[in-house]
Amino acid sequence: MxxxxxxxxxxxxxxxxxxxxxxxxxxxxxxxxxxxxxxxxxxxxxxxxxxxxxxxxxxxxxxxxxxxxxxxxxxxxxxxxxxxxxxxxxxxxxxxxxxxxxxxxxxxxxxxxxxxxxxxxxxxxxxxxxxxxxxxxxxxxxxxxxxxxxxxxxxxxxxxxxxxxxxxxxxxxxxxxxxxxxxxxxxxxxxxxxxxxxxxxxxxxxxxxxxxxxxGAAEPFGAVREGYEALPDGKRNRKAAAIAAHLRGIASQDKPQVGHYTDSPVVLDFLAREKMPALAELGTSCPDHFLRTKVKPLVVDLPADATVEQIVAALPDLHDAYRADYAAYYERYADAESPAMRGADPAIILVPGVGMFSYGADKQTARVAGEFYVNAINVMAGAEALSAYAPIDESEKFRIEYWALEEAKLKRKPAPKPLAGRIAFVTGAASGIGKAIATRLAGEGACVVVADLDRAKAQEVAAELGSSDVAVGVAADVSDETAVQAALEETVLAFGGIDLVVNNAGLSLSKSLLETTEQDWDLQHSVMAKGSFLVSKTAARYLIDQGMGGDIIYISSKNSVFAGPNNIAYSATKADQAHQVRLLAAELGQYGVKVNGINPDGVVRGSGIFAGGWGAQRAKTYGIEEKDLGKFYAQRTLLGREVVPENVANAVYALCTADFSHTTGLHVPVDAGVAAAFLR
Known part of the structure; x- marks a missing residue:
């Protein structure tokens, strides 16, 4: 008031x-x-x-x-x-x-x-x-x-x-x-x-x-367990990235979750100590803590040098045991008036030597859950330093967690946006079509990674979209496999995994066959054909590890099926991308991953490609002023409309919604109607 x-x-x-x-x-x-x-x-x-x-x-x-x-x-x-x-x-x-x-x-x-x-x-x-x-x-x-x-x-x-x-x-x-x-x-x-x-x-x-x-005692959690010490920074982050998708998959069995990774000294020290397993089993005490962290975490209690394969092999049994334990907890205290069980997956997963992974319906919720568990670690440390940690009884925790008043509070929350809980990776997203796609996906509730050759510009766009709970910017030279791997690792460490990949990065050199050099050809194919392949291959590993399905979308072009003059390198690589869509749709369908493409035409406004000289070259080819290029493309279409970046973004959004849950291998034209580019 x-x-x-x-x-x-x-x-x-x-x-x-x-x-x-x-x-x-x-x-x-x-x-x-x-x-x-x-x-x-x-x-x-x-x-x-x-x-x-x-x-x-x-x-x-x-x-x-x-x-x-x-x-x-x-x-x-x-x-x-x-x-x-x-x-x-x-x-x-x-x-x-x-x-x-x-x-x-x-x-x-x-x-x-x-x-x-x-x-x-x-x-x-x-x-x-x-x-x-x-x-x-x-x-x-x-x-x-x-x-x-x-x-x-x-x-x-x-x-x-x-x-x-x-x-x-x-x-x-x-x-x-x-x-x-x-x-x-x-x-x-x-x-x-x-x-x-x-x-x-x-x-x-x-x-x-x-x-x-x-x-208080100097070491409230006891001595460091041999072999459970924190891994060195670089090794720790690589291992965290390697297991993140697997962990998100088990945290999302009931409902898709976004993840957050914490490797602060407080967390790493707790995970290394003798008392950690017993204290973790006791769970948190303050209602604000366990309402966000669940009553206790899932502990992957393996030494720090356990391999990724050993951790992944242990997860199914650990997850089954956690779910059974949580269901038993619910059954012990639930009565006819209790709300239905909200889900039995962990909100906190602890991995000694690596850190803590926390989960929630969105990034902020996941991050805050992790912050609350750090609070809980500090509480345990203080209590153990002076005496012994003795949280409230389990029955009281249930009375809070499944309180009718808490249920009413949850029901007052606004309905989630259509893409809430989904994590998108968009290449070439610092300008033009890529920026429009990133903006639309973020606006629909997705967590977005803005990937671009220029990290500073990517971070600038990410900041425009919101806080780091909404979007982050990363550097991504899509033609370099090592750089692509690093960008995807940043993605899974930022948000826990990945659901939606948009291969948008590109460039174009408008030249005739005789003017096109070997270097021109290699550059076009390296960025778009090879780049899309590298991004899709790297992302597919995470998508498969998660077991949650997903989407890969290629921003191809009308030129992938339309033969025009002075465009050999660009159009050929777009045709390559278009067939990658079909090939990957056939291969990844078994994992629930949909692969679709979008064929825009004549997106002049806001386009980084057109601004970089492509527009001038195409205008010269058509014998018009560069400023009239958008109108030129519009007048030759069936609908007579200019295509803008937001039109492409709309198509990307549509393809990754539930309305297209049964569609894969499709190419959607966003060209205002170019009859010569009709697919059939």
């Missing part, structure tokens, strides 16, 4: 400041609030309200429209109709009747905590140091030892109305306290001013962190 209230401005500033530091809380984790006065636009009277970060928002990027706004007296009045802890979920719907004005964002499950605690400003955060104490086996004793009576221990309770009542009572009974440690979960702090609340939150976090550093 838009407002110029200074209290809101203070709340936003505090939230952003706390949320921007990963030591304080994780992405979309925790919530903050402030109480103050707003003018009722109907009565003109002042009304006490509470502003609370809304459900699903992120503190670091919170804006006023991300706040839920409720009338404070009505929130407090809910205590009179509260039916008890067994029916506390009903109170979330009751918050709708407390809304001030339009109410702003949807209230989160923690709204009661903020409304009922008698303090003008309240913070609830998930700092690693605080959760380390919250998950230590003797967390209550440690809380007293670390903070004295200024911070009070609260035994684990699922977030909700009762927890709000509990903390309100603790605050009232302990006037000297500035906050609490919530068992298994996080911290809550308060203050009478925004700055006091922030200071108290930061004091709890910093004090816990300092205590762990000063009093």
């Amino acid at each position: 838009p407002t110029t209230n200074p209290t809101v401005a203070e709340l936003i500033e505090r939230s952003n400041r706390l949320g921007s530091d990963p030591r304080n809380t994780n992405y979309a984790g925790g919530n903050t609030s402030a109480k103050g006065v707003e003018r009722d636009p109907v009565t003109g009277e002042d009304v006490e309200v509470v502003w609370v970060k809304g459900s699903g928002g992120d503190l670091g990027t919170l804006k006023p429209e991300g706040l839920a706004v409720l009338q404070l007296d009505r929130v407090k009045a809910l205590t009179g109709v509260y039916p008890g802890v067994e029916r506390e979920d009903e109170m979330v719907a009751a918050f709708d009747y407390c809304a001030f004005g339009k109410g702003g964002a949807a209230p989160s499950i923690d709204t009661a905590m903020h409304g009922l605690v008698d303090a003008a400003h309240v913070d609830h955060l998930h700092p690693d140091s605080g959760i380390a104490l919250a998950t230590a086996a003797d967390g209550e004793e440690l809380t007293k030892k670390v903070f004295g009576d200024r911070v009070v221990w609260v035994p684990w309770r699922r977030p909700g109305f009762q927890l709000g009542l509990d903390i309100a009572a603790i605050k009232e009974a302990n006037p000297q306290a500035v906050g609490t440690i919530l068992g298994g979960h996080g911290i809550t702090a308060w203050g009478e001013t925004s700055e006091e609340a922030r200071t108290n939150s930061q004091w709890i976090i910093d004090t816990a962190e300092a205590y762990i550093r000063e009093h």
Whole structure:
């Protein structure tokens, strides 16, 4: 709800400041609030309200429209109709009747905590140091030892109305306290001013962190296991790229996932240590953690020098065991009211010596899942350094993971875009047709790798498409097998795998037969015929390893079937590309990989080829001004329309949607109708 209230401005500033530091809380984790006065636009009277970060928002990027706004007296009045802890979920719907004005964002499950605690400003955060104490086996004793009576221990309770009542009572009974440690979960702090609340939150976090550093064991995860040390950088990245597609395949059995790779020192050290297997099996504790990482990861517990073949051979049994274990976990606790099981594939896969692979419906979700597991590693380290890591019970994890309120939150998410979860690699994508294709695919939800001979230009285009969660730019000399391999390795390390390859890179030299040199011929064929072959061959290995099917699309040309003058090298190599489509469609169909082609004609506007001299050469051939070339091509077509890069991009998009799930080996003309180029 838009407002110029200074209290809101203070709340936003505090939230952003706390949320921007990963030591304080994780992405979309925790919530903050402030109480103050707003003018009722109907009565003109002042009304006490509470502003609370809304459900699903992120503190670091919170804006006023991300706040839920409720009338404070009505929130407090809910205590009179509260039916008890067994029916506390009903109170979330009751918050709708407390809304001030339009109410702003949807209230989160923690709204009661903020409304009922008698303090003008309240913070609830998930700092690693605080959760380390919250998950230590003797967390209550440690809380007293670390903070004295200024911070009070609260035994684990699922977030909700009762927890709000509990903390309100603790605050009232302990006037000297500035906050609490919530068992298994996080911290809550308060203050009478925004700055006091922030200071108290930061004091709890910093004090816990300092205590762990000063009093904790030097090696909380035990000794390094011989043979499990991190591989050297180059070898580690090559091995990660070699197994990434296999891992994505098993993480995507229920639903296609995008991947993220993390090889930070924290992760690599954890994977090398003696206690890692047992701690990984215990799983994460904070609800925000396991909701994104699942209750525990899949561990490929092989030495760092295990070969790619050994890892791949071990994966089917490990995956089957993981799925069976997760299904058993669901069956142990599910009842008639539980939502259906959402999938039994891992969200986190740990590979000693190599790193962590995390998965989600999109790149941001996958990346954040990895960030949360790093948080969990830090939590385990702190708890083990002081005591022993003791997460909340498995039954409580299930109550959170399959909570009706969590299910409702998932259902509020907008429907995914058509290409969400798909990863595209587009060559020659820094300009013209390639750029239009990359733009369209990104706009439809795909993760896009912009590949071009010029890395700087590729990165520039990728930045235009969005953050690195949307697109990345890589260098790709498609005529060089080593460069192609490196570009595809960057792709699978960036997004976990690959689904869609667009062979678009090209150039053209418009010359007659007698003017065409051997070097002209070799250059044309090296970039387009050989380049498409190398890209398709390299990508096909990843597509086959994933076992998820995929698409390879060739941007061929009308010239692949049309015979025109002064174009021998270009047209011949386009014919080569066109037949590669047929050959690869026949060979890769058994793997679910569709291979199709697009035959554009006369794409002048925005074209890198035309701008590089091809346009002038073709205009000379036709005896017209170069500026009139687009109109010339248009007037000779059946539809009389000029073809632009976006028309080609539209065809690429169509071919890789579910509407064309049964189409392979097809060439689609995008030429506004050139009868001489009809395929049949």
